[in-house]
Amino acid sequence: MEMETKIKQLIEDVLREMGAEPGSSQERVSPVSTFEESLVDLTTENLREQLLVPEPANREAYLKFKGATASRIGIWRTGSRYLTQSLLRFRADHAVAQDAVFNNVPEEFIKEWGLFEVKTKCIDKDQFLTRPDLGRQLDEENTELLRKNCLEKAKVQVYIADGLSSTAVEKNARDTYLALVQGLEGHGIKVGTPFFLRYGRVPAMDTVSEILHPEVTVVLIGERPGLATAESMSCYMAYNASVGMPEARRTVVSNIHKGGVPGIEAGAHIADVVKKMLDQKASGLDLKK
Numbered sequence: 001m002e003m004e005t006k007i008k009q010l011i012e013d014v015l016r017e018m019g020a021e022p023g024s025s026q027e028r029v030s031p032v033s034t035f036e037e038s039l040v041d042l043t044t045e046n047l048r049e050q051l052l053v054p055e056p057a058n059r060e061a062y063l064k065f066k067g068a069t070a071s072r073i074g075i076w077r078t079g080s081r082y083l084t085q086s087l088l089r090f091r092a093d094h095a096v097a098q099d100a101v102f103n104n105v106p107e108e109f110i111k112e113w114g115l116f117e118v119k120t121k122c123i124d125k126d127q128f129l130t131r132p133d134l135g136r137q138l139d140e141e142n143t144e145l146l147r148k149n150c151l152e153k154a155k156v157q158v159y160i161a162d163g164l165s166s167t168a169v170e171k172n173a174r175d176t177y178l179a180l181v182q183g184l185e186g187h188g189i190k191v192g193t194p195f196f197l198r199y200g201r202v203p204a205m206d207t208v209s210e211i212l213h214p215e216v217t218v219v220l221i222g223e224r225p226g227l228a229t230a231e232s233m234s235c236y237m238a239y240n241a242s243v244g245m246p247e248a249r250r251t252v253v254s255n256i257h258k259g260g261v262p263g264i265e266a267g268a269h270i271a272d273v274v275k276k277m278l279d280q281k282a283s284g285l286d287l288k289k
Contacts, residue, residue, distance in 0.1 A: 042085075042088055043092050045089070047070065047072065047089070048069075049066075050066075051063055051066065052074060052083060052085070052086065053074050053076050056074075062074055070228035070229070072086070072090075072227075090227065093227040093228075096167075096225070097226065097230045100165040100166060100167040100222070100225040100230035100231075101165065101224075101225060103166045104198070105162045105166045105169050105170060105198070113196075115196045116149050116195050117195065118138065118142040118195060118196075118197055118198070119138075119142060119200075120134060120135050120136065120142075120204055121134040121137045121138065122134045125199070134199075135199050135204060136201050136204050137207060143211055146195070146208065147211060147212075149193060149195065150192055151212075152213055153212070153213045153214065154191065154192030154212070155189050155190050155278065156184060156189055156214060156215065156218060157191075157193075157212055157214035157216070157217050157218065158181070158191055158192070158218040158219075159195050159208065159218075160196050161197040161200030161201075161222075162198055162199065163200060163202070164222055164223060164225070165222030165224065165230055165231070165232065167222070167225070167230045167231050168222035168223060168230070168232055168233040168256075169220070169221075171233075172256050172257055172263045173233065173263075175262070176233070176235070176263040176264070176267040177220060177267065178267065179267025180218070180267035180270050180271050180274075181271075183268045183270070183271025183272065184274060186271070189274070189275065189278065192214055200221065202219065205217045205218075205219045205236060205238060206242055206244070209240070209241035209242060210243055215239065215240065215278060216237060216238070216239055216277050217237070217238055217241045218235060218237045218270070219236050220256075221233065221234055221235075221236065223254065228259075229257055229259055229260075231257040231259075232256065233257060233263075234254040235253045235256065235270050236250050236251070237250065237253075237270070237274060238251070238283045238284065239281060239283035248284045248285045249283055249284040249285070249286065250283065251273060251277065251287060253266055253270055253273065
């Protein structure tokens with residue numbers, strides 16, 4: 001009983017520090033049920049609106065500062081340590097980032113979209129993370145799949161790769177792609193056959209370009225997640241891409257997610273950039289504004 005009382009008190013202390021007042025002893029069925037009912041998804045709280053500094057000299061200025069950045073400022077401390085609420089949020093965001101990296105884009109997501117799938121030389125996610133070089137290459141079998149299923153020498157070849165965030169692809173790729181294709185069609189530009197590349201790194205687009213020979217190659221790919229968001233996707237584009245070309249020949253639109261550039265807006269912008277690339281026959285640093 002003494003141990004149960006200690007656990008009960010510990011849970012109540014944590015709940016109070018998180019801002020949730022436990023009910024009275026008469027209302028409470030058990031400390032476990034109270035704790036479960038009080039659980040919330042900490043990652044849904046907007047850090048930009050959360051100010052934990054007690055009695056700030058200028059609250060309005062502080063909140064304005066926080067509203068301009070996703071950085072963790074104004075979280076305060078107890079002694080030399082973070083508050084429990086801040087520590088739990090940090091660990092929750094870290095867990096979300098890990099999930100984004102280690103989880104795979106579900107096959108159901110790809111099938112519902114009607115895409116066919118190819119993969120790089122990586123055999124699994126562990127090898128993808130430890131052998132970036134293999135994430136840039138395709139074997140003969142997957143090369144033939146591309147040649148068999150895709151239109152060669154298209155004006156623009158768009159494909160989707162998981163990259164380092166499966167979450168980013170699931171959340172943003174569809175809206176971005178549809179807006180991109182609609183924008184290109186508005187410019188009278190034909191798009192090649194879309195597909196999904198599993199275990200793909202950015203430079204895999206160079207290999208794809210050498211296989212299918214489009215004028216412009218476009219990849220929508222999940223970016224390495226951080227503690228601010230695990231949903232950020234980027235779009236990399238290149239004119240006449242080739243294996244071993246300088247990185248300066250790539251054009252990129254990054255930060256595609258609900259808290260950055262929404263997918264629909266990003267897709268429309270990417271279409272305009274691709275049109276400019278085709279007109280100038282250039283990309284990256286060679287592309288004039």
